[in-house]
Every structure is written in structure tokens, then in C-alpha cells.
Amino acid sequence: MSIRDLARHLNISIGTVSRALNGRSDVNPETRRRVFEAAAAIGYVPNQSGRSLRQGTTNSIGFVVETNSETSLYGDTFFTSVYAGVQQVFARHHLDLIVLLCPFDQDPLEHLRRVVSRRFVDGLFISAIQRRDPRIDHLIESEIPFMALGRSLSGGTHPWIDLDFAGVAHASIHRLVERGHRRIGLVTAGSELNLGYVFADGYREALAAEGLSFDPDLVIRAETSEMGGYDAVDRLLKLPERPTAVLLVNEIMAIGVYRRLHEAGLTPGRDMAVIGFRDSPQSRFLSPPLTCFRIELSGLGRRLAEGLLATMPAYRDQHPIGLVQEIWPMHLVAGESDPPLR
């Protein structure tokens, strides 16, 4: 029994029924009474009425992010800029974007279940995607339209967009090899975030493509934070034969990398080449400036929005782009942190 049936039964518009059920003051009391009585008589249950009502009533899309966790991997400006892009598309559809914060010490699946059951939103973006992510299975089962920022082994035919972690690994290794480096370390995410695996796989493939052998000692799994970068270099410096260059999964780590090198009396770049991940406000102030990769973030936000709307009945005709499963490109920003090996 849907709101559509209720409206047909009463022979009034869906909009009026919806406004009456939502207690809007612009519905006259007699109409409101009729709607309520009919709803009771035919057993209409607002919160279980499925998507059509939800879409008609919330006009909001949620973006699930984790707080204080490895999503801060992206630095905070990352999401702010992505939201702005999403909002550009949503403005045309009068959709609001709300951010659903999953506290870092809570189970993300439990948080998502709560979000879904409260029916705040007509659709969802999820981020901080795990290698296997039960949230994807839950969303598919719940038939909630969603878009994942990041690939996963879970799901399959759901829409996703991922940053080009493998491309960054390839471009970085190629650049470092051209500059004379042969022993290149990798600092990747130490969690179950899928991006850490994708990045490490890209690194292995890129080494192979350059004819270099893979040394597991050179791969450090670390927290994607300043401290994580610090600890990773600490471990690399203790190796019998330390690398001449290091590639980071996250630019915030670079701060800790530089600090640990300075403490060891070494100069970032000159004594150990460093390539960070994303071009961020922070990395611009590092000295020497960090070689990293630029992302067009508001474009990414727009594409995420379009890819989600393409799966939603109410909007897909305006976004006939089909299933979006894309790698978002990143562009090298040459800094001074990776000079040729002397």
C-alpha cells in the first residue's frame, strides 16, 4: 500500500496526501482528517512505504564518512571539495546533501544499518571502503540507491568511483626509476581499507614493469597519519640496505616522513626521495615541496552525484549514463622532493 494508492483512493493529489501526513499547515483540517482516516482504514504505514514515499519526502542524500579515522587519509579539504561538487549537481534537483558521521570507534555496518532504518535519505554515498565491505551487501539487500567512493571485493554491479591508486604507483615508480632510483620503499595503509591493497598491487606491478625485483622488507604498512609516516621511515632507516626513495599512500604521512628524516640528520629529497599521494594545502608548505598528484575534486563530486542519480528512478532519465564504475584520474605535480639520485 503506497502513498499513490492512498491518493487514488481519496482522489486527491499525492502532494496533498504527503503534506497532510507530514503535518504541513498548508493543508486544510478537513482534508487532513480525511487523509488520516483513509490511511487508518486501508492500513497505510508511512515509514514502510518504500522508496517512492522516501524520495517524495526526504529530498536528501546522505554521505557516510568516518570521523577521526583513516578517511582523514584524504585530509579534510578532500571531502569539503567533493561535497561542493556534489551540491552543484544536487542544486538542480533541489536535493540536500547531509553528512552522516560514523564515529571511529563504532562498527561502520551498525552505523549504516541505523542510517538506513531511519529513512533520512533517498540515497547514500559511502566512503572508506574496506577490501570486503559488508555495508555494500546491506545496501544492496535494502534496495537503497548508493554510490561507493572506492572499489571493493564486495558487491559487483553497484556504482563506484575510485581514485587512481594504481596509476599513481605506476607513474611514481617510473619517475623514480628514470631518476636513477632502484631501491624504492612503499608506505601503504595498514588497515583493511581497499585502497591500501590496490596501491600495493600497483607498486608490485610497476616494479615488474621496470624490471625491478620486489623486496617485501621495503613495504611498510602504517597508519595513514603524520605518526604513521614517522614510524614508517623509522623502520626503513633500520634496514641493512635502506631505500633511496619512498612512495606514500597519503600526503599527511609526508609530514612525519620529513620529521623523522630531519631527526636522523637527513634531508628529504637529497638523502631520500619522497613522493606523496595527493596535492593538498599541507604538502605545498613542506620544504622541499612534495612531488604529488592533483585530483579535480569538485569534478569528482559532480561525477559521484551523477552516478548515484543515474541509479534512482526519479532522476535517471536526466542522467542517462548507466552504471558508473570508474577510476578517477590524478595528475603529477612535480615538486622538489624527488631529485635524481646522485
Next chain:
Amino acid sequence: MSIRDLARHLNISIGTVSRALNGRSDVNPETRRRVFEAAAAIGYVPNQSGRSLRQGTTNSIGFVVETNSETSLYGDTFFTSVYAGVQQVFARHHLDLIVLLCPFDQDPLEHLRRVVSRRFVDGLFISAIQRRDPRIDHLIESEIPFMALGRSLSGGTHPWIDLDFAGVAHASIHRLVERGHRRIGLVTAGSELNLGYVFADGYREALAAEGLSFDPDLVIRAETSEMGGYDAVDRLLKLPERPTAVLLVNEIMAIGVYRRLHEAGLTPGRDMAVIGFRDSPQSRFLSPPLTCFRIELSGLGRRLAEGLLATMPAYRDQHPIGLVQEIWPMHLVAGESDPPLR
């Protein structure tokens, strides 16, 4: 007419009425029918039923922030850290925090009205408070519990916490005067954000306290961005008698201030002393390091949460702290951007 009245009228519990109205499947159909009929008969309108129903149903609190606007004044790390503090308190009450993003090109009042009418949340935080802020009046009228991050001329007996803009102005002027400066510029917010006014008032009072006269030419109203800082210094450098020091309402501006000084062949600190506002990751990488002020952000988040819960019937017994109207302290972090005048 409240849910309480409805429950009394039907002689069943408030909880059962609430569950029936929310379409929960654990209410038997006959009870649901009675509730719906009685609701219609007595003119009960769910969404205007006031706080008790809302609190029973959403268990979510909203934080309204503007995107891409002068709230980025705080830098992005500001809100992330505040949210973490809020969540620490909310976890004890099983409350979720959701962030309601007002696009920078939308009317904040219209956005808030939409948020309120959708009944997503049991209470709200609002930020980017204007000198006169009609959102405050709307929230008071709507009887939604709320907490403002920032003072306003609007409202009066509502809870708020503000950063210590006046205190920062006083401490900065005092420090600069001790270091020999007499001609001190101010760069404040060029918008209707109340903090710009509070900061400028603090500056005037602090000058008076040091026995210095006020020169309106030295007060620049600018966008609180890198470009705003750049433009402000551009204008200060064109003055017949330029200041030897400048005080900024926002640390992001410092990046543009440094850049404009460098372009003029001047060295920040040595040729013009600079004091920024908040200690942020960015300001740590400026050279020379920026003198600024530290805020305990997760503590601020916790206090915001407590101050809000203190106004909510369901939680106030656990937070018996009354009406919170507080200035949050900031602590000087001495950098090298404001050496004594030579």
C-alpha cells in the same frame, strides 16, 4: 495537542502511540487503527507534536555548516575536531551527529527552514553566526533545541559558545606593543559574520587600553581566505604610512599575507610582523612560523554537546549545567612572525 494528550485520550502508553504513528510493525493493527482515528478526530499533527515525539524517533542531532563559505575561515580541520568532541558526549546517549550542509549560494534561513520542517533531528547546532541571524529567531519560534557556535545580536536566552575573538585581539595588541609596535593593522571579516565585528571591537578596545589612537585606515575588511589576506596587505602597503604589524582574524589569510609581502620584496616578520588567529596545520608550515592561538577543539565540541543536551528534556537531568553562554579560551602559541620592532 501533544502525543501525550493523544495517549491519555486513548488510555494507552505514549510509546505505543509513537510506535503506531511511526508505522512500527510491533503494534497490532487494531491499535494502529484506533491511534490513527483518534489522531484525526482530535486534530493531532505528528510533525508539530513537539519535542517528545521527535526525541523518541530520530536520536539524531544536526550540525549546520555552510560549505565553501567563510566558515572555511576555520579551516577544515576545525569542524572535524569539533565533531569528534561532540560525538564523545553523544556516544553515551546513543545519539548520532549528522552534518547538514548549506550550499554557499543558498539562503541559510531557507536551508534551515527546510531542515526544521523535515524533522530529521531532535536538536541542532548552528555555525557561521551572523551579526543579526534570523535563523536564531526561527529556531526559537519552532521550539527546536539548539546551540549556536558564535554570539549574535539575535536571540538572547539561547545557548551559545563563542571563540575568544576579543581576548585574542587584546593579547595580540599587548604583545605587539611590548615589542615596540605602535602602528598595527587589523584584517577582519568583510561579511556579516558576527565574529568580524567582535574582533574589530576587541581591537579598538585593546588599542585604547594601550593608549594608542585608532586609525580607521588600518582596518581592512576582507574575505577570510588566502586571497583576502593577499588583498588586505596590498591595501596596507599602499598607505602613506604603512603599519609595522598586522593582526588577522583568520590563519588561512596568513598564506596570502606572506605571499604579498614576498612579492613586495618584504620578509614576513622582519618587515611586517604578523599574528594569525588559530593554530592550524597550515600555519605550522609557514616560514617564519606564525604566531597564533591554540584552541582545544575536542573540548569545545564536548562543551557544545553538553550545552545543547542541557536544554533538552530527555537529557538535561544528566547535564544539569543550565544555560551555557560561554567564551571559549584560546592560548598564545609564540611563533617567529612577530619579532620586536628594530
